[in-house]
Amino acid sequence: xxxxxxxxxxxxxxxxxxxxxxxxxxxxxxxxxxxxxxxxxxxxxxxxxxxxxxxxxxxxxxxxxxxxxxxxxxxxxxxxxxxxxxxxxxxxxxxxxxxxxxxxxxxxxxxxxxxxxxxxxxxxxxxxxxxxxxxxxxxxxxxxxxxxxxxxxxxxxxxxxxxxxxxxxxxxxxxxxxxxxxxxxxxxxxxxxxxxxxxxxxxxxxxxxxxxxxxxxxxxxxxxxxxxxxxxxxxxxxxxxxxxxxxxxxxxxxxxxxxxxxxxxxxxxxxxxxxxxxxxxxxxxxxxxxxxxxxxxxxxxxxxxxxxxxxxxxxxxxxxxxxxxxxxxxxxxxxxxxxxxxxxxxxxxxxxxxxxxxxxxxxxxxxxxxxxxxxxxxxxxxxxxxxxxxxxxxxxxxxxxxxxxxxxxxxxxxxxxxxxxxxxxxxxxxxxxxxxxxxxxxxxxxxxxxxxxxxxxxxxxxxxxxxxxxxxxxxxxxxxxxxxxxxxxxxxxxxxxxxxxxxxxxxxxxxxxxxxxxxxxxxxxxxxxxxxxxxxxxxxxxxxxxxxxxxxxxxxxxxxxxxxxxxxxxxxxxxxxxxxxxxxxxxxxxxxxxxxxxxxxxxxxxxxxxxxxxxxxxxxxxxxxxxxxxxxxxxxxxxxxxxxxxxxxxxxxxxxxxxxxx
Numbered sequence: 001x002x003x004x005x006x007x008x009x010x011x012x013x014x015x016x017x018x019x020x021x022x023x024x025x026x027x028x029x030x031x032x033x034x035x036x037x038x039x040x041x042x043x044x045x046x047x048x049x050x051x052x053x054x055x056x057x058x059x060x061x062x063x064x065x066x067x068x069x070x071x072x073x074x075x076x077x078x079x080x081x082x083x084x085x086x087x088x089x090x091x092x093x094x095x096x097x098x099x100x101x102x103x104x105x106x107x108x109x110x111x112x113x114x115x116x117x118x119x120x121x122x123x124x125x126x127x128x129x130x131x132x133x134x135x136x137x138x139x140x141x142x143x144x145x146x147x148x149x150x151x152x153x154x155x156x157x158x159x160x161x162x163x164x165x166x167x168x169x170x171x172x173x174x175x176x177x178x179x180x181x182x183x184x185x186x187x188x189x190x191x192x193x194x195x196x197x198x199x200x201x202x203x204x205x206x207x208x209x210x211x212x213x214x215x216x217x218x219x220x221x222x223x224x225x226x227x228x229x230x231x232x233x234x235x236x237x238x239x240x241x242x243x244x245x246x247x248x249x250x251x252x253x254x255x256x257x258x259x260x261x262x263x264x265x266x267x268x269x270x271x272x273x274x275x276x277x278x279x280x281x282x283x284x285x286x287x288x289x290x291x292x293x294x295x296x297x298x299x300x301x302x303x304x305x306x307x308x309x310x311x312x313x314x315x316x317x318x319x320x321x322x323x324x325x326x327x328x329x330x331x332x333x334x335x336x337x338x339x340x341x342x343x344x345x346x347x348x349x350x351x352x353x354x355x356x357x358x359x360x361x362x363x364x365x366x367x368x369x370x371x372x373x374x375x376x377x378x379x380x381x382x383x384x385x386x387x388x389x390x391x392x393x394x395x396x397x398x399x400x401x402x403x404x405x406x407x408x409x410x411x412x413x414x415x416x417x418x419x420x421x422x423x424x425x426x427x428x429x430x431x432x433x434x435x436x437x438x439x440x441x442x443x444x445x446x447x448x449x450x451x452x453x454x455x456x457x458x459x460x461x462x463x464x465x466x467x468x469x470x471x472x473x474x475x476x477x478x479x480x481x482x483x484x485x486x487x488x489x490x491x492x493x494x495x496x497x498x499x500x501x502x503x504x505x506x507x508x509x510x511x512x513x514x515x516x517x518x519x520x521x522x523x524x525x526x527x528x529x530x531x532x533x534x535x536x537x538x539x540x541x542x543x544x545x546x547x548x549x550x551x552x553x554x555x556x557x558x559x560x561x562x563x564x565x566x567x568x569x570x571x572x573x574x575x576x577x578x579x580x581x582x583x584x585x586x587x588x589x590x591x592x593x594x595x596x597x598x599x600x601x602x603x604x605x606x607x608x609x610x611x612x613x614x615x616x617x618x619x620x621x622x623x624x625x626x627x628x629x630x631x632x633x634x635x636x637x638x639x640x641x642x643x644x645x646x647x648x649x650x651x652x653x654x655x656x657x658x659x660x661x662x
Contacts, residue, residue, distance in 0.1 A: 006156045018585070023092050024210040025203060030095045032149035032202075033102065034085050040146035041079040044113070044139060045072045051117065059123035067116055078105070099150060105141075108155035110160030113139065118168055133177065136165050137184050141191060147193045149202055155192070162188050235285055236292035239306035244314050246306055248366045252359060255318055262359040264369050266377045267295075267333070269311035270351040270386055277534070279346070287348055290341045298336055330354065330388040351386035353377060362391045375399060406458045408446045414467065418442055420475045421638035424647065425490065425609055427630045428623055431650065435488035435522065437631065439638050440477035456494070465496045470506050477514035477521075479641040483648060490522040490552060495529035497540075504540045508547055518548035522573060526554045534568060541570050551611070557597060566604065573637045574601045578612020578632070585617050598625045 038069055051285030052068040090098065117132050140161035147154035162185060169181035231243035239247065248264070255262045269291065276284030288311065295313060299305055303317040333354065340347040355377025363369035372391040375398075380389040394488065412418075421441050424433035442450045459465040473491055480489040497503045511518050523544050530537035541551050552573035553566065558582055566574065576597050583590040594610070601608035610622055639647060 022207075022210075024204050024213075026092060026095050026099065028202070028206040029149050030085075033099065033147075034082055036146045036149070037102070038079045038083050040143050041075040041082075043146070044074050044109075047135055047142075048072060048113070051120070051131060054128050054131050055120050055123055058128070059120050062196060063116065063120055063123075065459075070113065071116070083461065089296075091529050102150060103152045103156065106147065106150075107156045107160060109143075110140075110157045114161050115162045118164060121168075122612045129177075133165070133169060133180050133184075136161055137180075137187075140165075140188070142186075144191060144195055148198055151196065151199045154195055154199075156506065158188055158192060163300045233307040236289055236307050238292050238296070238313075239304070241306070241308050244304070244308065245366065245370075247306075248316060248370070251316060252366045252369070253305070258318075260318060261358060261361065262316055262369075263358045264359070264373045265314070265333075265354050265388075266308070266314040266370075266373045267313040267315070267352050268377055269383065269409060270353055271383075271389075272311040272350060275348060275350070283343060283346075283348075286343045287341055287350070290343060294336055294341075295333075296518050298332065305488060316382040318641070330356070334386075334388060353380040354388040355380055355391070356388060357391040360373065362396070364431060372396075372399075402454065402458055402461075402593055404447065405450060405454050406462050408444050409442075409455055409458055410462065412442075414471055417444055418468070418471060418475070419640070419642060420472065420479060422479065422489075422644050423631060423638040425629055427633045428619075428628050428630060433487060434629060435490055436483075437490040437524070438472070438479075438492070440472050440492075460494055460496055463496075465494050466500070466503060467499050469494065469503065470510055470605045472532060473507060473510050474514070477510070477516045479644065480516050480520065481514065482641075482645070485517075485520070488520045488522055489516070490524050492524045492554065493529065495526075498525055498529050499533055499540075500535045501536075501540070504543055508543065511547060511549070519550075521549040522552045523549055524552045524554040524575065527556070530569060538569060547568055557593075566600070567604070571606055573607040573609060573629075575609040575611055575631075576601075581610055581612050581618055581622075581632075582614075584621055585615070591621070593623075598622075598627050600628060 029380050036305070042159050045109050048068050048071055052064045056064045085098070101556065114136065117136050121129055121132055140158050143157045147157060153160055166181045166185050169177040169184075172178065209347045231240060232238070233240040233244075251262055272284065275287060288307075292305075292307065295315075297307055299315065300317070300319075303315050305315045307315065334352070337351050340349045342348075355373045355375065357363060357369050357372035357376055359369050362372050372395070375395055376389045376391040379395060383389075419441050421439040422436040423439060425435040425437060426432070427434040434454065440452050440456065442452075442455050444450050456465070456468075459468050476489060476491055483489075493507075507523075511521065523541075525537070525541070530541075545551060550572040550576055551570055553569065554575045555577045556566075556574045557577050574597075576594065580590060580594045580597065584594060598608050598610075607629060608627050609629040609631060610627055611631050613619060613622070613630045613634045615634060618632075619630065619634060624646075636647065
């Protein structure tokens, strides 16, 4: 029994309290109450005035003038107070306090008006007494409907009117008033049933809207998360590649409508990969974040900054079109990398290369603009590493030439048009050719003699290098098959060859079918060709070494990964780039660097070959530094296969003459 009363008391408390734990319901109640309660007070004032007029002259002034005026004044003040609330934003606590106050005032209102109206009863005749019954019934019903969104207030008002009404008129002994009391109780009961049902529907609707808003918020959060995942780089927080292209397209359209121009820059970090490989991916990721933060803090708000992927960043602006401003921006970005990045107590120094292109001066579409900026970056990486390069008319001519080369290459009769030139590598101890490097040549009926760098790069970009390498290797080995057994041949492999197991298998098959011993072959690879996938490159080179061939690292010293290559790759020889020999007669630093590189190769047990030897002074210097193998125009220019035969014959005759003389 005690539990029953406790449950009942709990339910009653729930009915008569404002649900602070449900802010949305409180807000909805307040909004509805604010709209309807002024109407209720107006109704009470009108009905009170009408009843006071009915009893004016028969009842005392206290009941017909003073109290009605006081009631009306209070109602008007309450009405104005609620009207002002319409334009006021209340906190949850303020809203709860205001609604709680309304519930209390509803009780006071019900008691006061019930007592006042019943106190008029002794002063009236049959008609005026009926007006009292009508006043109490109509006013309570009207107030109940106006208060229906505040359930407690509606119940209090109707209860405090119905109970006195039913008791007073039901016990009057007058059949008419008893019938009215009974009828009023029945009607109020039905109305309360409807009001409670409407309130329940109101509460359910508010809670449903709340649940819907929560669901919408979850969906919006999911949508925002999906948008962020698809448009924001998760590592740096910068816009990603997809976002960049969308914004670039939008920027191009806006620029076309508004006039003016747009400057696009692609930034690539120089030396990032060795840091990533040596110190680990965590260090590399931290470095990328630091670079992004430094760029973000430096660039103006109108500059779009994004990350394309890897160590490439992109930026564009439609407000950097003045030539002086562009130069200043380029230099300021380059200067950002003068300061080392402090990561885990390690000072990391890197540089950046940047390619710029302008719209509409150099391109008419977003895709063309990106390709031209990318070409400018490629040019910077190849020729001006660590600097900014702006796309120019010369670059446009290079692109058109490359396009012509690609088209001609695709339509070429490769077997007939490609041929091999050979340049000897001299053994300084014997003064004899120890090897010949096979150099690809293309005599195009359409373009004439095409420089190797042009058509090799075009073949790599178009994917045709897989067709060129087997054909060139076969031709090179056909020539080498006619040479003495002690003369070796060097053949260059591209990055595509080294990265493809299928290409390596084809190369092995060609060697085995050529009749040339694999032990006579040196396969040359560059640093850039292997650093893209060092593990795959190592596996490919080991397969060639297992065949019996030797491996040479070409163009040593031109990249940031030189020492890593020498340490990690299965090398037999190292070819030092021609840029280090060209200035040794006049530049002490060049002599020191070259001396150090030769010593490094000798110390590691690798044969050292210096390219680009063109003077006797250079030859003498290399001999003094114990460099055994040399290659360059001082000894011979590249020659065709017939000239190789004559060259070998003259070399053998010269060596025989020297032996005879001795």
